[in-house]
Amino acid sequence: MFPSEFLKEHAEELGVVERDCKLQIPAFVWAFVFGFAAGESRTLAGFRRSYNATADEPISPGGFYNRLTPSLAEYLRDLVEVALDEVAVPDTVDADFDRFRDVMVADGTILRLHRFLADAYEPRKGEKGGARLHLLHNVTDQTIDRFSVTDEKAHDSTEFDTGPWLKDQLVLFDQAYFKYRRFALIDENDGYFVSRLKSNVNPVITGELREWRGDAIPLESEKVDDVVDELYRQYIDVEVEAEFQRREYAGTQSWDTKTFRVVGVRNKDADDYHLYITNLPREEFLPADLATIYRCRWKVELLFRELKTQYSLDEFSTSKKHVVEILLYAALLSLLVSRDLLDLVTEQADDELGFHQNAGRRPSGRTPNSSFTNSVNTSATLRHRCWNG
Template identity: 70%
Template sequence: MLEDHAEEVGLVERNRKLQMPPLVWSLVFGFATGESRSLADFRRSYNSTADDTLCPSGFYQQLTPELAEYLSDLVEAALDEVTVPDTTSREIDRFRDIISADGTVLRLHELLADDFEGRKEEQTGARLHLLHNITEQTIDDYSVTDEKTHDSTQFDTGPWLEDRLVLFGRAYLSYRRFALIDENGGYFVTPLKDNAKPVITEELREWRGDAIPLEGEQIHDVTEDLYRQYIDVEVEVEFERRAYAGEQSEDSKRFRVVGVRDEGADDRDYELYITNVPREEFLPDELATIYSCRWETELLFRELKTQYELDEFDTIKKHVVEILLYAAILSLLVSQELLALLTEHASAEIVFPPERWAATLRSHAQLLLYRLGDYLGYSPPPLLDRLVKEAQKIHQERQTLQEELVTAMQPTAEA
């Protein structure tokens, strides 16, 4: 498939010596090898795998916008292939999938500011947006934008949301978006912003004694006066529908707000969530527990940044940034597929923590690349020849220290 698609997009027409499978796999496992991931390291990985080696200039010539587009196609194909066995609890089998929408910023060279505008003038950054399927432990969708593009603009509502639960961060809070999710048969849980002012229409739990009545109040106006462990109320929110035929209409909808008191906080604050999940299915503390699943997405970003050094882009070329970014995502998808094989092979009682697995893969990446090249039938040049070629001086006009010493001492010796 790697070779056929490279032929389709014309990647190998200019250099028939180039072998696409070793190039792709070198980029994938190059992210997980050594202490850095420079382009020179990727070339060395390629030369240790392919039948013929490439000189630095020959390798760098392959890093083209066409290669970036090719790797993007591979990511799209891999998104449909990779899945890890279900590791979620039975309590949340009620949902078809639990999805986490989130994004992370990648710092880039300042000369890329025209292509990747940062939020501040002195900064340049790209933003990677992910839809992380927590149920299947893989990525359902992704996009790459400049840093200024808001995460919420990359989330599309539609029929695909039916029976799925989406966990959002505060940056995604939009009542119109929540209404569309509800109208498509989906569910959501999102922390409520401090400046949000939904009005309480009904309490969903009865309290004994002289409980403070909440109907008609704005949620943040009453939390400081409450001592109960949980809040569970219905609220009404107002929002504007998308403009149609040049006119924009206002609408309102009722959702549920739950609160769980943080006993460890000095000010005894509530953690408030807005949702459309019915009370008869999940209580406030259960929803808070489900929302903690978003931590898995944070671990995913941490794996990309710490194990595959995603945010260390030492280049001023936009297409090279894209190549490295798509290679990192492919590394992550391959990591998840290997974890699925590992889980299937190991005893049922063995647990593989994600970060420990990522570190293990990184430390064994070169061995995996060697085994893969051998399995695919590639015969790289003899090791001694490769060492000679890699270690020899390339720039003949630059003198080494030994040559400088010889040059300096030669007149004295001749005299």
Template identity: 75%
Template sequence: MQSNPSSQEVKRYLTNFLPSEALEDHADAVGVVERDRKLQIPPLVWSFAFGFAGGASRTLASFRRSYNSTADKTLSPGGFYQRLTPTLAEYLRDLVECGLDEVAVPHTVSEEFNRFRDVMIADGTVLRLHKLLSEEYEGRREEQAGARLHLLHNVTEQTIDRFSVTDEKRHDSTQFETGSWLEGRLAILDLAYFKYRRFALIDENDGYFVSRLKRSSNPVVTDELREWSGRAIPLEGKKIFDVVDDFCRKYIDVEVEIEFDRREYAGTQSRDMKRFRVVGVRNEDADDYHLYITNLSREEFLPEDLATIYRCRWEAELLFRELKTQYRLDEFDTTKKHVVEILLYAALLSLVVSRELLSLVIEHADDNLVFPPERWAATFRSHAQLILYRLSGYLGYSPPPLLDRLIADAQKIHKQRPVLQEQLATAIKPAAEA
């Protein structure tokens, strides 16, 4: 049994992760804080991280209430909203990027992945926006607005290595950059990222990949990597999809030759060829094969191993589901581009802080305990308001008395907008007087 972290240790851990002085210094550097200094940056950041996670719905009003219950001085609705600026959006993005560089929850993948530096999954999801944002975030259909969040999910460390936000029409594939960062890493890719040149570059950077095989690619088999007894159909020299429907064997394991265009250089584009491995695993229910292309060797990975590896893509689906169900990533009731970005980065900030806190939990828990990501996210969210409240006291902030905050939040804001009782009283009074 390992020691349990105290409440003080949890608060100290979080404030070491995002130190108040660093939060304030960067806010000054990018111009978030105005001269009157009424806005307190640490409570604002933690309110976005925990107020978002704790609320039943995601509204700017709920963020303001979280801030007012944390900071020394409250902000009126107008005072809060006028501070939601494009500069604040950039500031929150910086915090997310900084947090991603720090957070890590190790030892969360199976032992068979130990030979890889990291297991990476690239994926994207569409976020539906108000139609008035269609110029800033162009959707796939006319008069429709949508953003696309692209993530590079590190399954090994259960966090996000990279992220970007584009309009909906931008293809996921354009956000996956190859380079030396791939060395020793395994990239698991779906058909949205299928490109022979990309596979070649991963291989040339000493990385590894597993991808579904696109039917339109139909590469030529150059060698069979597994011998079959009896009257097996010979594959060498044939295109894989031309013959795959005639098979009844459990596995296919062959080498294929692919052709691709190199990137244009000095006005010239050369053609190149490489050989990779294609594996097929029969799906008895559908009476067909799941075909994968990879540069993983047969000596180390059998066909069923590759099918198991590819199923890890479900981790990315779970991550998007966590962001949307636990942190309400797809709730954007605004017509302002920068407010969309603030809400989006707030969701990612919640995720980053959640993962950082999970690393502390794992460090102090028994070694045999397992923390499923979705269950942890629900637990984190249910305790978020309590953590925020205690964190406020630890940081030395003294929010106004509860009754004062209730009065401030519950009173009518717009004098020109009568409530129903006032309308009824106004209509009934002349009749009564008559």
């Protein structure tokens, strides 16, 4: 993934190191990627100790901290971009999803920072700085496809771009991404989406996609929110017409309409419906299928949990913006490299051998490991030792 010559040459291009510098940049990079035990705190002193245990010549504390520059943050971000193109752990999604090129989940998580960073990373409230990490999680390949970092006030929705890349993709959204125009653009780019229906929208029903026997309440021409409380059927499956504004063009912004599908699955415990909006066809995806598909959104929550508990993504004691970025990109690199290691392990393992959550022994008091972590931790240790010669 990261040949030593590539690491050296790119570091020289960005001015991270000079050609005659004694710093060993491959050891420097791997110290940040593997320089802490999963679930433990990440400290700059710990990264320096890791480097000194690996490199030919040790580096002093002052020399190490002087290397933590904005150009190093840019360098590590570039490595994350490279890794995104390389890493995939395939065959993790059920066969029901075979018709899609990939299943994606868009989401974001908040990282709490030092109060001195409140100007660089503006929080929604309070005195402490707040950054927001936006991810497009590829559920099919169990990796990250896209990422961005903004201040906390930036809305998740602004970081999702539509375009031709959506062809044959299925994207799962929560209500933070809800926009009829976004859904229309996904459909027009031959992609698919499933989202929870936002509570403050009330589209008009233009047709029912399932016939009901007996004295069923007719839904056509009604608005979803106006009738949903009167229904007791197990499923709702209707077409709705949504009105939205197109993007401004030549100084004018026109209105448009689009037909989508709204599905309701009755939640017996709460005595109400989980409502979803989608462009998936009923012929292939029944209401119960939609509810099952949407549960894949939980995968991104597990990913955020893994980043925060295993790779200490939300532990930032520094008041320097570029050091925060260095630690953030280092955590993403640790995650992506661990995925690559898992792929290598599973390729060599017997078919009967499984890699599952909480495999093996766990020290008492530790946070439970997420999927893959035990095998990945062992592999990371082995790879670090092998690289060290």
